[in-house]
Amino acid sequence: MQTLATHDTIVIGAGIAGLACAHSLAGAGADVVLLDRARGVGGRCATWRLRDQPIDHGVAFLHCASAEMWASIYAMPEGERIDGWPKSVSGRGSPCQPRAFFPDAHRMALQVGLTAWPKHLAAGLSVRLQTTVTRLSFAGGAVHVHLRDGGDLRATTVVLAMAGPQMDPLLTDLAEVTDELRATQRLLRLLTSLPSLTVMAIYDRPKTPPSWDVFYPEDSTVLQTVVQDSAKRREPRFGALVMQGRPRWSRQNLDAPAEQWTRALLEETARYAGAWAKRPLEFKAQRWQHARVDAGNELSGPILVSLPRDCRIGMAGELFSPGGGVEAAFVSGRRLAERLLGKG
Amino acid sequence: MIRAATLDDLVERDRDHECEGMGPAKVCVRIVGVADLPTRFGDFRIVAFWNNRDAKEHVAIVHGDILYASAVPTRMHSECLTGDVIGSLRCDCRDQLILALKKIANQERGLLLYLRQEGRGIGLVNKIRAYSLQDQGLDTVEANLALGFRDDERDYAIAAHMLQSLTVQSVALMTNNPRKIGELERHGIEVSGRIPHVIPPNDHNRFYLETKANRSGHWIDFSGKPHLTEQSDEVVVDGSRS
Numbered sequence A: 001m002q003t004l005a006t007h008d009t010i011v012i013g014a015g016i017a018g019l020a021c022a023h024s025l026a027g028a029g030a031d032v033v034l035l036d037r038a039r040g041v042g043g044r045c046a047t048w049r050l051r052d053q054p055i056d057h058g059v060a061f062l063h064c065a066s067a068e069m070w071a072s073i074y075a076m077p078e079g080e081r082i083d084g085w086p087k088s089v090s091g092r093g094s095p096c097q098p099r100a101f102f103p104d105a106h107r108m109a110l111q112v113g114l115t116a117w118p119k120h121l122a123a124g125l126s127v128r129l130q131t132t133v134t135r136l137s138f139a140g141g142a143v144h145v146h147l148r149d150g151g152d153l154r155a156t157t158v159v160l161a162m163a164g165p166q167m168d169p170l171l172t173d174l175a176e177v178t179d180e181l182r183a184t185q186r187l188l189r190l191l192t193s194l195p196s197l198t199v200m201a202i203y204d205r206p207k208t209p210p211s212w213d214v215f216y217p218e219d220s221t222v223l224q225t226v227v228q229d230s231a232k233r234r235e236p237r238f239g240a241l242v243m244q245g246r247p248r249w250s251r252q253n254l255d256a257p258a259e260q261w262t263r264a265l266l267e268e269t270a271r272y273a274g275a276w277a278k279r280p281l282e283f284k285a286q287r288w289q290h291a292r293v294d295a296g297n298e299l300s301g302p303i304l305v306s307l308p309r310d311c312r313i314g315m316a317g318e319l320f321s322p323g324g325g326v327e328a329a330f331v332s333g334r335r336l337a338e339r340l341l342g343k344g
Numbered sequence B: 001m002i003r004a005a006t007l008d009d010l011v012e013r014d015r016d017h018e019c020e021g022m023g024p025a026k027v028c029v030r031i032v033g034v035a036d037l038p039t040r041f042g043d044f045r046i047v048a049f050w051n052n053r054d055a056k057e058h059v060a061i062v063h064g065d066i067l068y069a070s071a072v073p074t075r076m077h078s079e080c081l082t083g084d085v086i087g088s089l090r091c092d093c094r095d096q097l098i099l100a101l102k103k104i105a106n107q108e109r110g111l112l113l114y115l116r117q118e119g120r121g122i123g124l125v126n127k128i129r130a131y132s133l134q135d136q137g138l139d140t141v142e143a144n145l146a147l148g149f150r151d152d153e154r155d156y157a158i159a160a161h162m163l164q165s166l167t168v169q170s171v172a173l174m175t176n177n178p179r180k181i182g183e184l185e186r187h188g189i190e191v192s193g194r195i196p197h198v199i200p201p202n203d204h205n206r207f208y209l210e211t212k213a214n215r216s217g218h219w220i221d222f223s224g225k226p227h228l229t230e231q232s233d234e235v236v237v238d239g240s241r242s
Helices: A015-029 A067-074 A116-122 A164-172 A179-189 A248-255 A260-274 A325-340 B010-013 B079-085 B091-107 B124-135 B141-147 B153-165 B178-187
Strands: A006-012 A034-035 A047-050 A053-056 A062-064 A081-085 A106-110 A126-128 A133-139 A140-146 A153-161 A195-204 A223-229 A239-245 A282-293 A303-307 A313-317 B029-039 B042-051 B059-063 B073-079 B110-115 B171-174 B190-195
Touching: A006 A015, A006 A260, A015 A034, A015 A116, A015 A282, A015 A325, A015 B079, A015 B153, A034 A153, A034 B073, A047 A282, A053 A116, A053 A239, A053 A313, A062 A223, A062 A325, A062 B190, A067 A223, A067 A325, A067 B171, A116 B010, A133 A164, A133 A325, A133 B091, A140 A313, A153 A325, A164 A282, A179 A303, A195 A248, A223 A260, A223 B042, A239 A260, A248 A260, A248 A282, A248 A313, A260 A282, A303 A325, A303 B141, A313 A325, A325 B178, B010 B029, B029 B091, B029 B141, B029 B153, B042 B091, B073 B153, B079 B091, B079 B124, B110 B153, B124 B141, B141 B153
Parallel strands: A006 A034, A006 A153, A034 A126, A153 A313, B073 B110, B073 B171, B171 B190
Antiparallel strands: A047 A053, A062 A106, A081 A106, A133 A140, A140 A153, A195 A239, A195 A282, A223 A239, A303 A313, B029 B042, B042 B059, B059 B110
C-alpha cells in the first residue's frame, strides 16, 4: 500500500492571511503547501479582468499602520503603486474601514490590480488552486485534509485561513478530538461576518466621469460603496465602476437571482453618478458571502490548538486581529507563523 | 513643585504633566479632577485620572489624608460591570469591592484604585462571549487568549503611576495574591505590608466553604455557573482556609 507523504504544514486558503503565514513558514525552511478553491491567490484581495482591463472587485485599496505590511508591499517592483489612492473621496456614508481615512493613514492602490501583491507573496510557494477542502479529520498521527475531488492530503500542522464562518464546518470532526477545538468552534459561531453583493461594470468612457475615486453614499439602503476603478489605471480604455451592496441589503438578497440584485445596484449607482451608469458595456456580479468581519467581533490574535501526537490546528484571518481588514489578515498570518515556529 | 496640601492641588500640579510612561506600554496618567464622594460605606474623595494610552478613565477612591503618607492600605480593583453593578454571582467582584471600601472607610486612611479593565482587559462584550462558552461547558486557555485575556502587566503599570501621582510613599496592599506585591515593587512602588482580603461568608459565597474545587478546577456556585476570580486575587472567605 502506498503511504502518502505527510507535509509539515498545509495552509487552507490562499488569501492574505494564508499567504502571509505560508510565506513566513517557507522562509524559515518549513515544507508548506497552500490550497485554495479559487482560480487565483489573494482571496478578497481580488482583481478580475473585463475586456482585459483589471478591476479590483473585493478590496478597493490598501492601507495599514503595520510596518511589516508596508515592507511586504514595498518589496514589490517599483512603478506599480499609486500612493495616496483614493485621493478624492465623496459622500458621508461610513467606509468599511474608517481608520483608512484617519489623518495619518497611508493608502495606496496598485496600477496593475491589487492581486499583484498576493501574487508577489505567493511567488516560490507551493500553491494548489481550484482545490476545495470538504472536511478535516485526525488519524494515525496526522491531520487529514479531505478534498472534494476525492483525494486527501496529510500534515502535522493545518492552518485554516479563511472567513471565520467557513472554518466552522471544517472543524466538526476534529472538535471530537479536543475540547479546545470544540470551544473554538463554539466561539466562531458567536462571531459574525458581513456579506456584500458586488457588481463590477465597464463603460464607454463617460463624458463627465465622477469627480470622486470612491463614493460612500450616506442615504442609500442598497449601496455601501462605489469605486471608480478606472481612476486607478494608467490610460484606461474603459470607465469602470465597482458597486458594493450594504450588509443588510446584501443579506436579504443573498439567495435572489443575480440579475435582480445586479439591476438594483446599477440603478442605485445611476441615482448618484448619472443615468449612464445604468448601461454598462459589460458587467460581472460577485456574491461576497463573507465580505468582511462584522466590526467588534475580531479576536485578539490567531488561535493555535494542539492535537495528540504533536499535531496542530492554526487559525488566521481578518477575524484574528483587532480592526479586521487586510491588515488584520496579514498581521494574524504573520503572528500565527511565529507561534508555529516557536517564536511567538 | 510646592508640596501639595490637598488632593485638589494635584490637579494643578498635573496640568502639564509629561513623563516617559510606565511599563512596556508607556502608560502615563495624570490627575484631572477631584471631588467629594460620600458613600454608604463612608466618606471618600474620588480622583479622576486621564490616561494617554486609551480612553479608559481610571479613578482612585480615597479616604483620609493619603498625601505623602506611608503604609497606606490600598486595594486594586478591576472594573466588573456584571459583578460590581448588577450583582452577578458568576464572580466575587462585588463582595471584594464592598469589603475593600468598608475596610478602608474604617481606617484612618486608605485608597482603592478602580481600574477600568473590564473582564481583565477583554472588554464587556468579550467577557460575555467567554461566559457564553462557559455556559456550554467550555472554558479553555486558547479560546480565552483569542478573546483577549491578557496578563495583568498593564494594570500594574497604571496602578503604580496612579499611586505615584497621589504622592503615596508606600502601600499596605490588600490582597491574597502575593505576586501583586512583587509586580508593584517592580514598577517602583514600595510595599510595606500585606493585608489579607478575607470576605465574610454570606449566602452567595458559602459554596467556597461547602465545596472543594470541582474536577475541572473551577468553583461552581449554587446556580450551577462556573465561578470566576475576575480580580486576579484568590478569593478567601472567612473560614474557608484550612
